Amino acid sequence: MPEDNTLANTRERFHIPDGVRYFDGNSLGLMPKxxxxxxxxxxxxxxxxxxxxxxxxxxxxxxxxxxxxxxxxxxxxxxxxxxxxxxxxxxxxxxxxxxxxxxxxxxxxxxxxxxxxxxxxxxxxxxxxxxxxxxxxxxxxxxxxxxxxxxxxxxxxxxxxxxxxxxxxxxxxxxxxxxxxxxxxxxxxxxxxxxxxxxxxxxxxxxxxxxxxxxxxxxxxxxxxxxxxxxxxxxxxxxxxxxxxxxxxxxxxxxxxxxxxxxxxxxxxxxxxxxxxxxxxxEGVSIDDIRGKSLQLTQLFIDSADRQLATHGFVVASPRDPAIRGSHVSLRHTQGYAVMQELSRRKIIGDFRMPDYMRFGFAPLYNTEDEVHQLVDAIDGIMKERAWDKPEYQQRRDFT
Amino acid sequence: MPEDNTLANTRERFHIPDGVRYFDGNSLGLMPKxxxxxxxxxxxxxxxxxxxxxxxxxxxxxxxxxxxxxxxxxxxxxxxxxxxxxxxxxxxxxxxxxxxxxxxxxxxxxxxxxxxxxxxxxxxxxxxxxxxxxxxxxxxxxxxxxxxxxxxxxxxxxxxxxxxxxxxxxxxxxxxxxxxxxxxxxxxxxxxxxxxxxxxxxxxxxxxxxxxxxxxxxxxxxxxxxxxxxxxxxxxxxxxxxxxxxxxxxxxxxxxxxxxxxxxxxxxxxxxxxxxxxxxxxEGVSIDDIRGKSLQLTQLFIDSADRQLATHGFVVASPRDPAIRGSHVSLRHTQGYAVMQELSRRKIIGDFRMPDYMRFGFAPLYNTEDEVHQLVDAIDGIMKERAWDKPEYQQRRDFT
The missing domain is CATH 3.40.640.10 (Type I PLP-dependent aspartate aminotransferase-like (Major domain))
Structure with a gap:
């Protein structure tokens, strides 16, 4: 799918820290430059x-x-x-x-x-x-x-x-x-x-x-x-x-x-x-374009998760029906907390909500399809390498 | 009276706009640099x-x-x-x-x-x-x-x-x-x-x-x-x-x-x-020094007002007893509102509270005796020149 027109230039209006893939705009949005x-x-x-x-x-x-x-x-x-x-x-x-x-x-x-x-x-x-x-x-x-x-x-x-x-x-x-x-x-x-x-x-x-x-x-x-x-x-x-x-x-x-x-x-x-x-x-951004981009990103994430992550035990905990799906997608997994921390070490930022919700926000103004692929590949890799299995990841710390 | 020791250097920690004499720290304090x-x-x-x-x-x-x-x-x-x-x-x-x-x-x-x-x-x-x-x-x-x-x-x-x-x-x-x-x-x-x-x-x-x-x-x-x-x-x-x-x-x-x-x-x-x-x-500023400086400034203002402004009809509406006087002094005058506006035009800032209170805040961290003299001289001059008597000063605007 092509990027929507009115959203083509909104990403560059945000400061994106070096190397960060940010999926937490549903908690704290990126800083507009x-x-x-x-x-x-x-x-x-x-x-x-x-x-x-x-x-x-x-x-x-x-x-x-x-x-x-x-x-x-x-x-x-x-x-x-x-x-x-x-x-x-x-x-x-x-x-x-x-x-x-x-x-x-x-x-x-x-x-x-x-x-x-x-x-x-x-x-x-x-x-x-x-x-x-x-x-x-x-x-x-x-x-x-x-x-x-x-x-x-x-x-x-x-x-x-x-x-x-x-x-x-x-x-x-x-x-x-x-x-x-x-x-x-x-x-x-x-x-x-x-x-x-x-x-x-x-x-x-x-x-x-x-x-x-x-x-x-x-x-x-x-x-x-x-x-x-x-x-x-x-x-x-x-x-x-x-x-x-x-x-x-x-x-x-x-x-x-x-x-x-x-x-x-x-x-x-x-x-x-x-x-x-x-x-x-x-200003000048159409709400329909925002919705279109949001659904494009969340659908891509769900489809990719089904393909790459279901075998690792991740369960999509957000609606599959786009009509009733907001702009974040939660996965549930017993090791969700540890996986989020390893993702964070790799500068891929989402958040976590008790008891086992890994939340990924897809902000229509700045997230991209390419970032979604990187996110799913990273989770897949973490599971294959068992990179979540570190003692320090078992100790809970608050995510905001 | 000498300036108090711990307050000798606090004024320079604030940004003071060019030419402004500011007596409204009791409403909105100056910006610390x-x-x-x-x-x-x-x-x-x-x-x-x-x-x-x-x-x-x-x-x-x-x-x-x-x-x-x-x-x-x-x-x-x-x-x-x-x-x-x-x-x-x-x-x-x-x-x-x-x-x-x-x-x-x-x-x-x-x-x-x-x-x-x-x-x-x-x-x-x-x-x-x-x-x-x-x-x-x-x-x-x-x-x-x-x-x-x-x-x-x-x-x-x-x-x-x-x-x-x-x-x-x-x-x-x-x-x-x-x-x-x-x-x-x-x-x-x-x-x-x-x-x-x-x-x-x-x-x-x-x-x-x-x-x-x-x-x-x-x-x-x-x-x-x-x-x-x-x-x-x-x-x-x-x-x-x-x-x-x-x-x-x-x-x-x-x-x-x-x-x-x-x-x-x-x-x-x-x-x-x-x-x-x-x-x-x-930090490192003594509360006693703050109080000392505050009383020094308010007393100087009251004494100067008695000497220079009473004849113009200004009435001191704050306690003369320093023991029960805070850090601002109010004068009352029927033309108080107009006088405050002419002061403001001269970059001397205080505020006004209904019905006829001209409030001057003396912030111990940055106001000086010299500023107090300039304030009183300015009010005196405005009265002598009838500089308050301009039609535009009769129309009330909110002071915050």
Whole structure:
């Protein structure tokens, strides 16, 4: 297959360390080259020289909205429905409390028992504060758990381990049929997998800025609120940046009109500005091309793994059906942890999730077919040479 | 008075824009020169080359604790009682909920009606979640409002407008006498005004990283939890970085042993690393010298204002008693807003707070007596020339 047109030149916009084959864009995206100079400018010129005047002259004030508008284009939202701020966990807290308050009297939150843990923890905290129960079940069972006692559903669009995509329209419809509201976590979606929040009728969403969006380590996260809900939303982290007129220094809180009301404290300017600049890479890139490239890479990996790796005992733990496959592929293997470490020694980087998931992210903006072949050949070689069988590889260390 | 010894060389560690006289370190501290190269290294080397391995090799994981330990030395805390993370507003939410949960059955939160608004908003949100009432009164009346129905007191140590210092030992004792817990906001304290959280028996504190700590625009904030409380604390933003073993990816939350349990989502690495590096300027600097320099500058400003500016109608709105004066001085004047703009045109930067407070911050690490003289002469000159009387200065614009 030929490379897609709009993606032909995106790889060269990233810094790729010497000799590294990087399959962890689903954890921390590569550094866009442009952010080096950009961050230097933010620090030296905007902060160092501009000082407080940069809140206006460098438009620091509108960074959450400007980054949000760029993000909106990737997730099927209106520009004014998304703001970038805080962390995914904090944003989930804000939107889930808002959702629960929009459904008073209902007693349950339903969520995916296999969600990324921080989502489960925040769901539990919100439930505790509002005296609700949590029904944490396999994602596929969620529709069968919905009734008139459910206030909200929290579901990750692309599963962080298997990369299975849960159908946004279907889950949203089922949730609405029960009179509840849905919160989507798009951490493994935005920048790699298409979704259409508005068209699917979604209510709320949150997501992470440092994976396929390449915003840098611990980049600010984002949140989405459907325009039809925002004026009724009461979020609990009502800080001064969410006030209608922050610089009136009013003693009483009055929420800003739109999604701005979901902002809390002073925003992390350097991180937000880096994220916003990194998002410019997506300008002019078609979401269909991104999806096409992602499927091309994941399919090639699965086919090659079937051919070369199945005999070594590797099991593909991601959907074979491309329609429901995100942009990473997990293999399971009892020696998966050791194999990942030997790969890392060879500068081939993926990550590992308990208990035995070897995760390989295929970032449509920069990964290539050639890299996929190198990855599969390397795993094959490691198994043939038993290069995973070193005592130091048995001692677990955290992968992030 | 001679310059203090340990502060003799700190000014030159900051970038001072050409011709600027900067009196707004109480809003956004000057850029320490060292952060330029440092941030460039974090971005290019740690992110760009190290990628996910930098969570270990560059110790990204421990940034909240490492920055926290540096901060602890400035506020009279043990190194393990402070972590840097999130924003001041978010951190206030975490510690205030924790405080309220430690005092079940009590129905009130008492706070300073003139606190910085974001604190008031967060107090209101916590009260709403727990069905409590808020008693917002002038700070001095707080002790008279304390009874066995008060769960927590929230008070800013140095008032953001007047710079009045509220006695930490006395307010803490009064709070404890009523069986309640106290949360201090140290945003206008740390880095300029001494305080001793541990010695005064304080329970919780929060504060901002971008004022006298020079952490950069929207720098991460911090929080303090007295060691005696931490194991009983249940904070509501229980994200995966606060888990005892985040990389077990356990479905159920188990809080980390110490102050780490107050972390929430993935930390903003670039901002945290810049803050942590900026804090190194305080190494080897004595808190007494910082206080001495601060009082020298504020006293000189007040004395000069009395001599040169009182006749123009300026009123000193900060304490004349040095024992209760923080590191900024506010003047009040009906034309204050216009005067600040003309000062700004002359590259003399302070800020303005409604309705008529002209705030001048004197940052002990970099402001000089000579600058104070230039400031007072400039205001005097502006009044004599009526240079404030320009139509464009009557239109309000936000100062941050």
């Amino acid at each position: 442009v952010v080096q100079l950009h961050a230097s400018n933010v620090i030296t010129h905007e902060w160092g020289n501009g000082l407080i005047s940069s809140w206006h002259s460098a438009e620091w004030r509108t960074l959450p909205q400007r980054a949000g508008a760029k993000l909106a284009a990737l997730i099927g939202a209106r520009p004014d429905e998304v703001v970038a701020c805080d962390s995914t966990s904090v944003n989930l807290f804000k939107v889930l409390v808002s959702a629960v308050r929009l459904r008073p009297g209902r007693r349950k939150i339903v969520t995916d028992a296999d969600a990324f843990p921080t989502d489960l923890y925040i769901v539990d905290q919100v439930a505790r504060l509002f005296g609700l129960t949590v029904d944490a079940v396999p994602a596929k069972e969620i529709p069968s758990r919905l009734d008139d006692q459910v206030a909200a559903v929290v579901l990750t669009h692309v599963d962080y381990r298997s990369a299975e995509i849960y159908n946004m329209e279907e889950f949203t419809r089922a949730t609405h049929d029960a009179g509840a509201l849905i919160v989507w976590d798009l951490s493994h979606t935005a920048g790699a997998v298409p979704c259409d929040l508005d068209k699917s009728g979604a209510d709320f969403a949150v997501g992470c800025g440092y994976k396929y969006l390449n915003g840098g380590p611990g980049a600010p996260a984002y949140l989405y609120v459907a325009a039809r809900h925002v004026s009724a939303c009461e979020q609990p982290l009502a800080g001064w940046f969410g006030h209608a007129r922050p610089f009136d220094f009013a003693q009483k809180y009055a929420p800003a009109e739109g999604t701005d009301r979901f902002l809390c404290g002073t925003n992390p300017v350097i991180g937000l500005s880096v994220l916003s600049r990194a998002l410019d890479i997506f | 060292v952060v330029q190269l440092h941030a460039s290294n974090v971005i290019t080397h740690e992110w760009g080359n190290g990628l996910i391995s930098s969570w270990h090799s560059a110790e990204w994981r421990t940034l909240p604790q490492r920055a926290g330990a540096k901060l602890a030395a400035l506020i009279g805390a043990r190194p393990d009682e402070v972590v840097a993370c999130d924003s001041t507003s978010v951190n206030l939410f975490k510690v205030l909920v924790s405080a309220v949960r430690l005092r079940p059955g009590r129905r009130k939160i008492v706070t300073d009606a003139d606190a910085f608004p974001t604190d008031l908003y967060i107090v209101d949100q916590v009260a709403r979640l727990f069905g409590l009432t808020v008693d917002a009164v002038p700070a001095k009346e707080i002790p008279s409002r304390l009874d066995d129905q008060v769960a927590a007191v929230v008070l800013t140590h140095v008032d953001y407008r007047s710079a009045e210092i509220y006695n930490m030992e006395e307010f803490t004792r009064a709070t404890h006498d009523a069986g309640a817990l106290i949360v201090w906001d140290l945003s206008h304290t740390a880095g300029a005004v001494p305080c001793d959280l541990d010695k005064s028996g304080a329970d919780f504190a929060v504060g901002c990283g971008y004022k006298y700590l020079n952490g950069g625009p929207g720098a991460p904030a911090y929080l303090y939890v007295a060691a005696r409380h931490v194991s009983a604390c249940e904070q509501p933003l229980a994200g995966w970085f606060g888990h005892a073993r985040p990389f077990d990816f356990a479905q159920k939350y188990a809080p980390a042993e110490g102050t780490d349990r107050f972390l929430c989502g993935t930390n903003p690495v670039i901002g945290l690393s810049v803050l942590s590096r900026a804090l190194d300027i305080f």
